[in-house]
Amino acid sequence: MGEINVAQRTVHIVDSDALHRRDLAQLIRQQGLDCHPFAASADLADALGYLPAGCVLLAWRTPQPPAQATPIAGEEEGPGPMVRAVLSQRPEMAVIVMAVSPTIPQVVQALRAGAVDFLEMPVQADALRPVLEHGFSILPARVAQQQRVGQATALTTQLTPREQEVLRGVVAGLTNRAIAERLRIGVRTVEMHRGNIMQKLQMDNLAALIRFAVFTGVLDQGLDAA
Amino acid sequence: MRPKGGATVQHWLYASNCAVAPAWAGPTVEALVAHAALRNAECGLSGALLFTGQHFIQALEGPATALAQMRSTICDDVRHTHIMTLAEGTLPHRRFDGWALAYAGASVYLADQVRTAMADGAPALLSLLQAFARPLPGANPGCGQHRAT
Ligand SMILES: Cc1cc2nc3c(=O)[nH]c(=O)nc-3n(C[C@H](O)[C@H](O)[C@H](O)COP(=O)(O)O)c2cc1C
Numbered sequence: 001m002g003e004i005n006v007a008q009r010t011v012h013i014v015d016s017d018a019l020h021r022r023d024l025a026q027l028i029r030q031q032g033l034d035c036h037p038f039a040a041s042a043d044l045a046d047a048l049g050y051l052p053a054g055c056v057l058l059a060w061r062t063p064q065p066p067a068q069a070t071p072i073a074g075e076e077e078g079p080g081p082m083v084r085a086v087l088s089q090r091p092e093m094a095v096i097v098m099a100v101s102p103t104i105p106q107v108v109q110a111l112r113a114g115a116v117d118f119l120e121m122p123v124q125a126d127a128l129r130p131v132l133e134h135g136f137s138i139l140p141a142r143v144a145q146q147q148r149v150g151q152a153t154a155l156t157t158q159l160t161p162r163e164q165e166v167l168r169g170v171v172a173g174l175t176n177r178a179i180a181e182r183l184r185i186g187v188r189t190v191e192m193h194r195g196n197i198m199q200k201l202q203m204d205n206l207a208a209l210i211r212f213a214v215f216t217g218v219l220d221q222g223l224d225a226a
Numbered sequence: 227m228r229p230k231g232g233a234t235v236q237h238w239l240y241a242s243n244c245a246v247a248p249a250w251a252g253p254t255v256e257a258l259v260a261h262a263a264l265r266n267a268e269c270g271l272s273g274a275l276l277f278t279g280q281h282f283i284q285a286l287e288g289p290a291t292a293l294a295q296m297r298s299t300i301c302d303d304v305r306h307t308h309i310m311t312l313a314e315g316t317l318p319h320r321r322f323d324g325w326a327l328a329y330a331g332a333s334v335y336l337a338d339q340v341r342t343a344m345a346d347g348a349p350a351l352l353s354l355l356q357a358f359a360r361p362l363p364g365a366n367p368g369c370g371q372h373r374a375t
Pocket residue numbers: 242258261262263265266275282284286296299300301303305306
């Protein structure tokens with residue numbers, strides 16, 4: 001009867017097909033898991049802010065093409081945007097895409113968009129169990145990572161724009177002199193900013209500062225913008 | 227990095243079993259990919275690597291000598307075992323633009339697909355690798371899609 005043996009595990013479902021949604025919810029509850037079914041992505045999106053972290057099962061159903069629609073238009077459509085929409089709001093959720101007779105490109109698109117796994121619909125209990133186990137096994141690390149990013153990002157917002165520019169220079173490996181020249185400020189001022197940055201970010205050495213900056217993506221904003 | 231093949235591009239497609247304990251697999255693959263990105267570009271090799279947690283599948287292609295050297299290095303690598311060549315030989319042109327990590331993760335579904343593809347032979351695996359190595363739709367303007375990024 002292979003239950004997943006931890007209480008309070010939650011699975012969120014989005015499926016427009018009422019019958020499949022009901023069957024799936026039943027399968028999930030039979031495994032001793034909590035289940036929140038939604039009929040549409042928009043309903044999930046409204047609730048995402050306060051839902052507990054868990055697995056999200058997203059049904060990807062090809063819309064019925066209207067009679068006079070151009071056939072090529074839908075070719076490249078796939079589950080990617082749906083996955084990214086959930087992850088942009090809740091990056092820690094373990095998203096699993098479901099589809100009827102999926103093609104390789106569809107599966108690839110879902111995984112590349114950040115889905116952790118895939119299921120064929122209608123979902124069978126045998127297939128569901130290992131996939132949910134996979135999802136829940138990686139969830140704690142994802143939640144922890146998300147918390148670290150949140151804390152780090154909160155710290156970064158305490159930096160002034162000028163301090164952020166200096167930080168980018170430091171991370172890019174520029175000397176204080178080079179940073180000073182770029183920002184047209186004095187070397188002493190750069191040194192002062194660096195001191196403040198270390199203090200605000202609660203760092204005691206340069207290596208830790210650089211790791212932090214890479215981690216929070218300060219680098220991504222580029223140096224040339226300064 | 228430039229996939230300038232000339233007339234003869236050699237290729238090699240293989241599958242192997244990961245010999246690294248699951249807990250170390252993630253960091254190992256990360257290090258391996260970072261290293262390979264540099265080395266492969268240096269010696270003109272393109273291709274893709276897929277890692278399911280249990281299996282590696284890799285396609286490599288490029289100049290004959292470079293490929294032969296890399297192949298023997300990879301075969302000596304203790305981080306995997308049971309290296310099984312699925313396809314090899316000469317290609318009219320490259321199938322991959324550069325070198326890419328196609329996928330590294332523990333998707334149960336994908337591991338199943340890989341096992342099936344391994345039974346179905348090289349073409350199924352190649353199309354799987356190529357699908358992963360292809361740029362994301364929308365990431366590249368000018369491939370017939372008018373979706374702004
Ligand atoms: C599954 C697998 C795939 C690998 N693929 C590559 C590769 O494409 N390019 C590469 O340079 N090394 C690759 N390696 C690593 C090589 O086996 C070897 O460790 C590395 O090239 C040694 O480099 P070095 O001689 O510069 O120390 C791979 C290893 C494994 C286990």
